[in-house]
Amino acid sequence: KAGVTQTPRYLIKTRGQQVTLSCSPISGHRSVSWYQQTPGQGLQFLFEYFSETQRNKGNFPGRFSGRQFSNSRSEMNVSTLELGDSALYLCASSLFQGLAGGRNEQYFGPGTRLTVT
Amino acid sequence: KQEVTQIPAALSVPEGENLVLNCSFTDSAIYNLQWFRQDPGKGLTSLLLIQSSQREQTSGRLNASLDKSSGRSTLYIAASQPGDSATYLCAVWRNAGGTSYGKLTFGQGTILTVHP
Numbered sequence: 001k002a003g004v005t006q007t008p009r010y011l012i013k014t015r016g017q018q019v020t021l022s023c024s025p026i027s028g029h030r031s032v033s034w035y036q037q038t039p040g041q042g043l044q045f046l047f048e049y050f051s052e053t054q055r056n057k058g059n060f061p062g063r064f065s066g067r068q069f070s071n072s073r074s075e076m077n078v079s080t081l082e083l084g085d086s087a088l089y090l091c092a093s094s095l096f097q098g099l100a101g102g103r104n105e106q107y108f109g110p111g112t113r114l115t116v117t
Numbered sequence: 118k119q120e121v122t123q124i125p126a127a128l129s130v131p132e133g134e135n136l137v138l139n140c141s142f143t144d145s146a147i148y149n150l151q152w153f154r155q156d157p158g159k160g161l162t163s164l165l166l167i168q169s170s171q172r173e174q175t176s177g178r179l180n181a182s183l184d185k186s187s188g189r190s191t192l193y194i195a196a197s198q199p200g201d202s203a204t205y206l207c208a209v210w211r212n213a214g215g216t217s218y219g220k221l222t223f224g225q226g227t228i229l230t231v232h233p
Contacts, residue, residue: 004160006160042223042225045220050218050219055219056216056217105151105163106219110160111159
């Protein structure tokens with residue numbers, strides 16, 4: 001079974017531009033979460049989607065948005081890029097089994113390295 | 118608010134040594150705890166997941182334990198090898214209903230170096 005894939009793997013953008021990152025989850029997984037990883041802040045949760053609906057959102061400004069398609073693939077968009085948005089963006093998928101004791105193990109993709117200059 | 122702390126921040130050991138990585142969390146109301154490995158510049162590889170009702174999980178040379186009441190987990194690596202060198206991350210999924218969907222809270226990680 002193929003793992004979580006993310007495209008592109010590397011991106012260089014200029015301040016003020018916008019960027020779209022893509023994530024394809026493991027086949028059959030309907031929950032997709034996004035995380036930002038930086039040396040200073042570590043791994044921080046951005047948002048989670050399930051069946052095309054955003055169910056949860058972290059503490060990030062509105063410039064960060066996402067969506068999920070009917071095939072569970074997800075995209076995240078960052079508008080008006082700032083230097084501080086430079087980070088490794090990780091996507092994770094899960095076979096969500098409910099909150100009552102399912103394993104709900106998360107599997108991560110290789111990430112997209114975004115550099116803002 | 119859930120906070121996760123990992124000790125030590127870095128560890129350097131000779132090959133063959135058994136070692137323990139520690140993780141503590143402030144809110145014991147969790148669904149599960151996962152241990153991950155991250156190689157430089159790469160994504161996260163899931164090593165072990167312990168559900169809240171479990172005490173430990175084992176996979177090969179790895180053993181992870183969970184003590185929810187004290188808010189602690191340990192990852193035990195037996196007979197360490199140079200290939201084990203990586204950053205090890207602990208993450209908890211808090212039991213908070215809809216506000217916890219998909220949200221893992223991570224520690225800062227332990228950087229492990231195993232030298233030949």
